[in-house]
Amino acid sequence: MRRNVRVALFVTCVNDTIFPDTGKAVVRLLRRLGHEVDFPEGQTCCGQMHVNTGYPEAATALMRRFTQVFGGYEAVVAPSASCVATVREQYPRLAAAAGDPALAEEVTRVAGKVYDLSELLVDVLGTTDVGAYYPHTVTYHPTCHSLRGLHLGDRPLRLLRQVRGLRLVELPEAAECCGFGGTFAVKNPAVSTAMGIDKVTNVISTGAEVLCAADNSCLTHLGGTLSRLRAGVRTVHLAEILASVESGAA
Amino acid sequence: MGEGALELLAERIRDYRAQVRLVRAEEIPNAVAKALRARNARRIVVPPGFPAEWLASGECEWLSDEGPLTPAELDRVDGVITSCVVAIAETGTLVLDGGTGQGRRALTLIPDYHLCVVPVGRVVRTVAEAMPLLDPIRPLTWISGPSATSDIELDRVEGVHGPRTLEVIVVG
Amino acid sequence: MSGHTYLGMPAFPERSAAAVQDAQLRHNLRHATRTIRGKRAAVIDELPDWPGAREAAKEIKDRTLRHLDRYLVQLEEAVTAAGGTVHWAADAAEANRIVVGLVEATGERSVVKVKSMATQEIGLNEALESAGITAYETDLAELIVQLGEDTPSHILVPAIHRNRAEIREIFQRAMADWGRPAPGDLTDDPRALAEAARLHLRERFMSTRVAVSGANFMVAETGTLVVLESEGNGRMCLTLPETLISVVGIEKTIPTWEDLSVFLELLPRSSTGERMNPYTTTWTGVTPGDGPQTFHLVLLDNGRTDVLADQVGRQALRCIRCSACLNVCPVYQRTGGHAYGSVYPGPIGAILTPQLRGMQSELDASLPYASTLCGACYEVCPVAIDIPEVLVHLRARAVQESGHRAERLAMRAARWVLERPVRLTRAQNAAGRFRRLIPKRLPGPLGGWTDTRDLPPVPRESFRAWWRRTEKGDS
Structure with a gap:
């Protein structure tokens, strides 16, 4: 396992504003593992919502900012698979569409150092046992961007299996999309809700107390559905589970 | 053709719920007679060039297509017997090109029963290997099992417009 | 078409x-x-x-x-x-x-x-x-x-x-x-x-x-x-x-x-x-x-031939009509094909129909948005049509070619906020202060969310503010 890596945290705009605990958990976790965490304050948003809704110019402006802010770091971590996927998949396309070869080159270089949390832990830092303790029954939903965008595979599960006290239960039809889909959730609320209800029905069937994922955006949709159904299942980001230790709760 | 191609062909055709017999060359007439007897099939269309020595059964009336037979006549026969130009093991496919012993396309379409003899040396393993052996100028019919449909609840059911029973004799 | x-x-x-x-x-x-x-x-x-x-x-x-x-x-x-x-x-x-x-x-x-x-x-x-x-x-x-x-x-x-x-x-x-x-x-x-x-x-x-x-x-x-x-x-x-x-x-x-x-x-x-x-x-x-x-x-x-002229969109013409994308699509599975209003339904329809018919009608302009971009379609496509890529590409065209006025204003506002960290900080502070005033049911298009799903509580303090306070001693 590697020591003393200086990691820049791209917390993402959604986590920054609505889920600060996820960002704090990443900081705590990485420091506990002996790494340095920096939070470049010039960061804002990757532009995912803009590009995916049909506003590539706005996204390109945010992409320029992102590459400037994070260009100098050895490794950048984001506790959001969909934001990392935006950087990896969409940035090269946006740069190509902008007709700026220098930007395209820079974007490709920077994108190569941006990791989802579980990629950073398993591939870069070389660990699956992060010394966490979380005495709860948990089921894991592989979000579409973790699964088909970043191909995270079983990395998150390997991390969860090493958490002491945690009982991991398998989610039926796990690979199915939850129905969030960014602006899809408000543009097509009926279908989004139908998909969300099917997903939480599977979640409830596992008997888990906690639904875990690598994207707070999907968890907002599922958590909102679970809460409306009074299902009694909490949604918790993977980072917060991995940051938990015996003395302090997540 | 590699090791076990005949067995693979037989297995893959069986997956389509067609009957397959693996026989040696000298067993062909017996296998043909046995297959027809089991179905009580007596009026059988034989395309031009089909080897007469494979038709030993005296119980059958062998119908020639030299007329040629009308669709209505074809609809009243008990079945048709043909060979094929190529068989593809991996996909369980028989390819007919209208050449010797295969006849025009209607012969293997309208009768409800098709007995196909795959002669020695006609089996290849993959689709890619079959392509160069086929002449695209000839009208080709690729047959993989009896006629079937997945149109009801996306579940496969055998037997619609083409022959509802396909039986194959693979000669090895 | x-x-x-x-x-x-x-x-x-x-x-x-x-x-x-x-x-x-x-x-x-x-x-x-x-x-x-x-x-x-x-x-x-x-x-x-x-x-x-x-x-x-x-x-x-x-x-x-x-x-x-x-x-x-x-x-x-x-x-x-x-x-x-x-x-x-x-x-x-x-x-x-x-x-x-x-x-x-x-x-x-x-x-x-x-x-x-x-x-x-x-x-x-x-x-x-x-x-x-x-x-x-x-x-x-x-x-x-x-x-x-x-x-x-x-x-x-x-x-x-x-x-x-x-x-x-x-x-x-x-x-x-x-x-x-x-x-x-x-x-x-x-x-x-x-x-x-x-x-x-x-x-x-x-x-x-x-x-x-x-x-x-x-x-x-x-x-x-x-x-x-x-x-x-x-x-x-x-x-x-x-x-x-x-x-x-x-x-x-x-x-x-x-x-x-x-x-x-x-x-x-x-x-x-x-x-x-x-x-x-x-x-x-x-x-x-x-x-x-x-x-x-x-x-x-x-x-x-018009579709061929679009460098991103033309990949839709590779389609061999196998329908694997329909069979794996979570949206199609819940809506069926009629919702797409075209003989080409499902993910492939959502990128083919607007290109063949144009996006003048409300229906055709809505098709590129008929997807969560979950990527299941691309994964099964035998000719590797990157359907999510084309959907995103067509969304940009839909914004250019048709209305979306209210949304365009909202997106512009979001961009303005997100372009400068100081603006984002101010917006977060305001949200934190007024968080108790956010209604349980939102008005307008956002009601599509709150009709069926609860909103997460807005925290008092953003991550950014926490970092400043704890790392830099700001308060």
Whole structure:
């Protein structure tokens, strides 16, 4: 396992504003593992919502900012698979569409150092046992961007299996999309809700107390559905589970 | 053709719920007679060039297509017997090109029963290997099992417009 | 693309909202798509090199599309040399005019049809009907749709929205109006239903002198057309009539006979989950003494050359109509095909229809948004069409070409906030301060969220503020 890596945290705009605990958990976790965490304050948003809704110019402006802010770091971590996927998949396309070869080159270089949390832990830092303790029954939903965008595979599960006290239960039809889909959730609320209800029905069937994922955006949709159904299942980001230790709760 | 191609062909055709017999060359007439007897099939269309020595059964009336037979006549026969130009093991496919012993396309379409003899040396393993052996100028019919449909609840059911029973004799 | 039946239709969100309420429809779709997914996965896994085959298929299609003009001329020459006649149709109206003229020239008043997306796309049956010519659909699912006075909802299985009990009811009610009635004791066993279709169509096949088909592939080098099917209705239509008229989209061309092999490996496995479909027919022009002695090929553009001009969007023309993307799509599974308001439903329809028809109508402009971008479609596509990429690309075009005024303002505001960290900080501070004032049900379009889902609480302090306070001693 590697020591003393200086990691820049791209917390993402959604986590920054609505889920600060996820960002704090990443900081705590990485420091506990002996790494340095920096939070470049010039960061804002990757532009995912803009590009995916049909506003590539706005996204390109945010992409320029992102590459400037994070260009100098050895490794950048984001506790959001969909934001990392935006950087990896969409940035090269946006740069190509902008007709700026220098930007395209820079974007490709920077994108190569941006990791989802579980990629950073398993591939870069070389660990699956992060010394966490979380005495709860948990089921894991592989979000579409973790699964088909970043191909995270079983990395998150390997991390969860090493958490002491945690009982991991398998989610039926796990690979199915939850129905969030960014602006899809408000543009097509009926279908989004139908998909969300099917997903939480599977979640409830596992008997888990906690639904875990690598994207707070999907968890907002599922958590909102679970809460409306009074299902009694909490949604918790993977980072917060991995940051938990015996003395302090997540 | 590699090791076990005949067995693979037989297995893959069986997956389509067609009957397959693996026989040696000298067993062909017996296998043909046995297959027809089991179905009580007596009026059988034989395309031009089909080897007469494979038709030993005296119980059958062998119908020639030299007329040629009308669709209505074809609809009243008990079945048709043909060979094929190529068989593809991996996909369980028989390819007919209208050449010797295969006849025009209607012969293997309208009768409800098709007995196909795959002669020695006609089996290849993959689709890619079959392509160069086929002449695209000839009208080709690729047959993989009896006629079937997945149109009801996306579940496969055998037997619609083409022959509802396909039986194959693979000669090895 | 013929839009006449779809003009003035409500957009996808309204159409799909109605569809998700239909419990029977959702049950039928779930059952059917689950069945096929498992079968597809099993036979795709059997391929020694699925990524390689997929890449090869993609490469062949891309190469063809790059030089399509050249290959089409080659195709025309080969078909003509083999005794066929080639016609060029720029749009639906021209294609219909050509086909109606060809049928009228034979003096016949009816045609049998092999299932074809191209003829549905141009509304050929309606055009024939206007000319007093009856088109009999012979594919089982198409027959169910025709007898039920319904519209198709799936590329491969147009009647996927119907279950066996509904099919039995349609057969009993309508078969007699079109020919031989359904047997009196018809059950809902799929075998019995298939048998009823066999009996109903048998006489029709024997007596009809003109057939209309599409084609899955056209080989430019040899002039060979290829039709893959299961039931034998295709063989009946391609073999028994005297005249065959095939209407085929120009993008169905592939360069060589050898190129066909990879598609024959991929299409049935991706489509019905079989190693090979029961019947594939290939023909080149006419063959004396075997099959139709008159063959017409109508090459259909109908918007395809415009799609070719779009560097990102053109990959949609690689589509071989396998419908694997429909079968894995979580949105399609819940809405069915009718919600898409096009003969091309599902993910491929969401990128094909707006490109072929344009995005002037509210419905067509809503189609690129009919997806969560979950990526399941791209993963199964045998010609590697990156459907999410094209969806995102078309969304940008939709914003340019159509309204979206309120959304554009919202996006501009979001960009303004996110362009400078200081603005984001201010917005977060305001949200933190007023968080208790946020209503449980939001007004306007955002009500789509809160109608069914609770909102997460807004924290008092953003991450950014926490970092400043704890790392830098700010307060």
